[in-house]
Amino acid sequence: xAAVVISDASPLIxxxxxxxxxxxxELFGEVLIPEVVADEVLxxxxxxxxxxxxxxxxxxxxxxxxxxxxxxxxxxLDEGEAASIRLALAEAGPALLLIEERSGRAIAQELGxxxxxxxxxxxxxxxxNLIPSARAVFAQLHGGDFRxxxxxxxxxxxxxxxxxxxxxxxx
Numbered sequence: 001x002a003a004v005v006i007s008d009a010s011p012l013i014x015x016x017x018x019x020x021x022x023x024x025x026e027l028f029g030e031v032l033i034p035e036v037v038a039d040e041v042l043x044x045x046x047x048x049x050x051x052x053x054x055x056x057x058x059x060x061x062x063x064x065x066x067x068x069x070x071x072x073x074x075x076x077l078d079e080g081e082a083a084s085i086r087l088a089l090a091e092a093g094p095a096l097l098l099i100e101e102r103s104g105r106a107i108a109q110e111l112g113x114x115x116x117x118x119x120x121x122x123x124x125x126x127x128x129n130l131i132p133s134a135r136a137v138f139a140q141l142h143g144g145d146f147r148x149x150x151x152x153x154x155x156x157x158x159x160x161x162x163x164x165x166x167x168x169x170x171x
Contacts, residue, residue, distance in 0.1 A: 010100035034083035
């Protein structure tokens with residue numbers, strides 16, 4: 001597993017929506033975010049998602065880094081994605097980047113980074129018995145405007161051994 005985990009905004013928002021921000025602590029210990037990502041997720045709207053992210057910051061396991069290494073130029077990405085990728089590239093050891101947007105994921109992979117996303121974190125939470133059903137979490141997430149490709153969800157559910165009729169072990 002990666003020594004350092006860095007998150008872009010979308011996974012934080014998605015996990016906060018399903019009250020799963022704490023799964024990051026359980027799965028990875030500490031998670032780092034660039035300051036620009038903090039600005040993207042903490043807009044001052046005082047939503048439940050913001051409150052959950054703020055609580056993680058106050059607990060100290062979600063940490064904001066204000067100094068981000070320069071380069072490479074990533075003009076096709078938003079500031080948060082670019083800063084997250086730069087931070088991951090600057091790590092001396094293995095880093096895992098949590099990122100959702102297709103273009104950001106593709107560029108991160110081209111640069112040799114290990115990536116994961118919200119769906120994978122949900123799957124890891126299920127496999128670690130932090131949640132009883134990944135399927136239920138995906139349903140809750142899709143109740144809002146957060147979307148994950150059906151093929152990705154299907155792959156995670158298969159890995160978690162949740163059948164199309166419900167979670168494994170359910171009656």
